[in-house]
Amino acid sequence: MGKLDRRVVVITGAARGQGEQEARLFAAEGARVVLGDVLDDQGEALAKELGESTARYVHLDVSREDDWSAAVTTAKRAFGKIDGLVNNAGILRFNELVSTPLEEFQQVVQVNQVGAFLGMKTVVPELEAAGGGTVVNTASYTALTGMALLTSYAATKAAIVGMTRVAAMELAGRGIRVNAVCPGAVDTPMTNPAQLDPDVDPAEVAQAVDEVYRKLVPMGRIGRPEEVAKLALFLTSDDSSYITGQPFVIDGGWLAGVSVL
Template sequence: MGTLEGRLKGKVALITGAARGQGAAAARRFAAEGAKVMIADVNDAEGKALAGELGDPAAYAHLDVAEEDDWAQAVDRTVAEFGTLNVLVNNAGVLHFSPLGQTTLADYERVIRINQVGAFLGMRSVVEPMSTAGGGSIVNVSSVEGLAGMPFLVAYTASKFAIRGMTKVAALELGERGIRVNSLHPGMIDTQMVSDAAGGAEVDFSRVARRLALQRVGRPEEIADVALFLASDESSYCTGGEFVADGGATATHALKL
């Protein structure tokens, strides 16, 4: 819990991919700081369990971020359940490793549909309810791969660059409505998504950690802290920005020894 109790008091947040990992950490952090939280995911069992854990400040909605109808239902449910909608965290995403020459169109399109189209649909879905609420904050979770490339991640990198660009367009369009839009760029974070992308194998982060200024990979809670800042009124003059939490990954270049 932060030093400023209730930093999100009175706010209602919809967080995608919130059943586990970064999304779950954000849901817990937001609820602890006074927000009402709609936990949205396709993982119904874990999502409902988290909502039960958090109690009255939380509810769960099934949401496939690539489906327009799911978005409409999740947003309507959030407003019906909590009375308004002030914050959207577009966190849901998938990671897919493969060399460019061996990346199938189906795999590429799957990543783009979930990561990129999902973020687009999310932003579009909250324009009206946030406008009605008098403003709000959209936090689009991109990646350090939205700032620079990485081998074997052509689809993921494309989707995260797109999120970065869409964030700026949305910020320019929605500023007059009092809606702020920023992108959040995590580095290597110890989450289940990384293990899943590695085929369920145990991931050895030590090699990655040695290349980082802080000499370690990040924790989901550390990303949740940045999302909290962007969701709160503490970031009231921040929009169209890129907020990096990567342990120093983007402070160097490929020639680092």
């Protein structure tokens, strides 16, 4: 018996990184997964690997309401219902506050904040129709503390924590739990774009990353996407049946403070 047997979960940003690991883990735990992303080749390949009885891929620009409606239609046609949502899709832009163009700020808001809003707005009625369910929103540890050069990103992630709390209050009576994961640095292409550069030696990249986070993080390393996936699984499964409205930090102790050693 898996922890998500017979459950149908929509996961955004599922073609790679945290979303891919969530999709793989959820499928291994018995869920049928609907993978949403704009990286069509990678998303379709992952769905094919997981198998038609387990997964479907749908092109999903999370900032577009029509795409969300299409994703819901795909999920219901393939699997009959929706029991869970993981709002994982997001983008990251580094810039000083006064140097951030309005267009860049709005782009991050559209994907990170509006995407999570539209996901909940569109999928929650389906969760209610299924008799209840779960939402896991991907925020960030920067939602709870500051970090230079991340005005737009931190603003959207703080908004996600706020929406999570409000949604949890509104939906508890309908059998729907809403929580947020707040990762610190995680070794994915979003935080480490060098992974996508074919001219860069992966071993050199890994060594450089290790050196940075050995100094910054109490646990001495960057996080792994599969570790975040396990937290998302916990919040989606019945193991967290009495938890809602909470932001869960998963950062190797980074938020705890600064080491002088």
